[in-house]
């Protein structure tokens with residue numbers, strides 16, 4: 159706990175809001191083993207809820223009913239609260255970044271974007287999956303989904319000790335930029351921010367957007383990797399893409415060696431998701 163010693167020494171001499179913020183950010187950025195245990199529990203409760211929701215999802219269900227399935231199983235597993243307002247948006251709502259109204263009825267041909275996290279003993283998970291309501295991704299949805307998945311894998315690969323905090327974002331952005339150019343949706347890579355308009359990562363812990371220094375990654379850092387592509391109706395591209403909003407979000411532990419996907423229990427590939435949706439129960 160070098161940070162803690164340093165924080166105590168410095169705070170004794172110079173207590174002010176900005177130095178306290180800096181030292182608290184250092185303390186919270188790197189998780190102790192006990193914190194990682196609590197985070198893993200919150201994530202496991204969340205993945206259990208997502209798995210049940212994915213199996214039960216069907217046309218005619220409302221957004222809030224899909225949300226309720228995740229929350230029920232998370233709370234059944236021991237979660238006291240959700241860590242942040244649940245985002246559960248179908249069709250055009252999948253393109254609305256902080257959509258939490260969650261009242262719409264879901265149509266068969268829509269995608270549903272679900273961003274939810276159980277909180278356990280103060281620590282929160284943060285997971286997003288995007289699913290076809292009728293259980294089968296269309297051709298256009300498949301192309302966008304696999305592009306986001308490739309971007310996420312590129313981002314996760316940057317979650318290594320010594321890498322910059324924003325390296326995951328740069329890697330994901332480049333994959334999405336190149337892919338959108340290849341699909342004819344944009345002309346230049348630097349236009350990708352029209353459809354991927356948020357950062358790829360944040361720290362995760364006591365807050366869903368936890369405190370941290372945004373400096374080089376250390377082992378013990380837990381962070382999200384969550385690229386997305388959101389093509390709202392009326393976007394300047396072929397209308398066959400309109401209404402497709404996809405985000406895939408997992409929670410990553412930076413270690414001394416390879417990144418660990420703490421939420422790997424929940425399927426991410428189209429093949430695995432379609433298989434789970436087709437399961438009888």
Ligand SMILES: [Mn+2]
Nearest residue numbers: 284382384407
């Ligand atoms: Mn997130």
